[in-house]
Amino acid sequence: DVKVTQSSRYLVKRTGEKVFLECVQDMDHENMFWYRQDPGLGLRLIYFSYDVKMKEKGDIPEGYSVSREKKERFSLILESASTNQTSMYLCASSPGGYRGNQPQHFGDGTRLSIL
Amino acid sequence: AQSVTQLGSHVSVSEGALVLLRCNYSSSVPPYLFWYVQYPNQGLQLLLKYTSAATLVKGINGFEAEFKKSETSFHLTKPSAHMSDAAEYFCASQNQAGTALIFGKGTTLSVSS
Numbered sequence: 001d002v003k004v005t006q007s008s009r010y011l012v013k014r015t016g017e018k019v020f021l022e023c024v025q026d027m028d029h030e031n032m033f034w035y036r037q038d039p040g041l042g043l044r045l046i047y048f049s050y051d052v053k054m055k056e057k058g059d060i061p062e063g064y065s066v067s068r069e070k071k072e073r074f075s076l077i078l079e080s081a082s083t084n085q086t087s088m089y090l091c092a093s094s095p096g097g098y099r100g101n102q103p104q105h106f107g108d109g110t111r112l113s114i115l
Numbered sequence: 116a117q118s119v120t121q122l123g124s125h126v127s128v129s130e131g132a133l134v135l136l137r138c139n140y141s142s143s144v145p146p147y148l149f150w151y152v153q154y155p156n157q158g159l160q161l162l163l164k165y166t167s168a169a170t171l172v173k174g175i176n177g178f179e180a181e182f183k184k185s186e187t188s189f190h191l192t193k194p195s196a197h198m199s200d201a202a203e204y205f206c207a208s209q210n211q212a213g214t215a216l217i218f219g220k221g222t223t224l225s226v227s228s
Contacts, residue, residue, distance in 0.1 A: 004158070033215065040124065042205060042220035043159075050214070058215065090158055103149055104216060106158035 003027070004107035006091050012113045019078040021110050023091030030095060032074035033104060034058075034066060037088040049074055081114045088112075117141055119208045121219035129227050134178075134193040136222050138206030141187065147209040148189045149216065150180055154202045162204075165189060176200070201226045 007022035025032065031050050035043040035058075045058030047066040055066050063085060067075040074093075078085055088111050092104035122137040140146060147166050151159040163174025170182045180191045189206060203223050207216040 009156075035218075040220060043218040045215055048215055056214065092159075103161045103164055104159075106151075106160070108156070108158045 004091055004093055004105050006089075006107040006110050008110050009108065010111050010113075012115060013078075013081050014115055015080075015082055017078075017081045019081045019112070019114075021076040021078075021089055021091075021112070023074045023076070023107060024072050025074075025091075025093040025105070026072065027093065027095070027105070028071065029093035029105075030071075031093060031104075032068065033092040033094075034064075034074065034076045035090045035092065036060070037090055037109070043090065046076065083114050086112060086114045117208065117211055117217055119206050119217050119219040121204075121206050121222050123222055124220065125223045125225070127225040127227065128196045130198055131195050134191070134196045134200065134224065136191040136204050136206075136224065138180075138189045138191065138219060139187050140189060140206075140208045142208060142211065146211075148180075148182065149207045150174065150178070150189075150191050151205045151207060152176075152202050153205065153221075159205060162191070196224075196226045198226050198228065200224060 003026045005024045013019050033048040034046045049055045049068045065077045088109050090109045091107045094102045094104045096102045118141045120139045149164045150162040153159045163172045165182045173179045178193045203221050205221050206219040
């Protein structure tokens, strides 16, 4: 089975801090994704990557950046955390590269609170 | 803009009753479609996917979905609900660029005994 592991289940940070959320997948997938999930809004795509060192903006990239130095690891960075970034963050991966149509496999999420 | 609409943010059924969760997509060409389930404090798990091979798709846990191009719908059904089916369900469509998924806002299914 595909395993997508997010480094923290719960995280509490203060406004203005730089926050790193880490995600690792063990199936050699080309594609990796970061979403945030908010009640009533579903999942919204922040960034995705279809190859090492490649990244593309999703629907809501403002206030976030990403890093993919190795194929298995995709990091989400909140440059200066704000309270409106309090949310559940979900990482996902899928095979196939750019324009792949395979299902995405999700981690268990990181519930981030910004105080 | 491409979108996925799930009708009803909350659906309640009795144990043993039919489950019907509605999903409509907007796309100029038949897309790849997916249903995911999310149990409390967990990530999303794939229930089933439509990739144009067959219009009726069977998934895990007794769920199935029917693709209807004329109605741009991909509704999820299960003949008999179990208490363990209580969760949030998301319908998703591949975007037209083929690079990512567009998710609906989710439907919470409650099952009462």
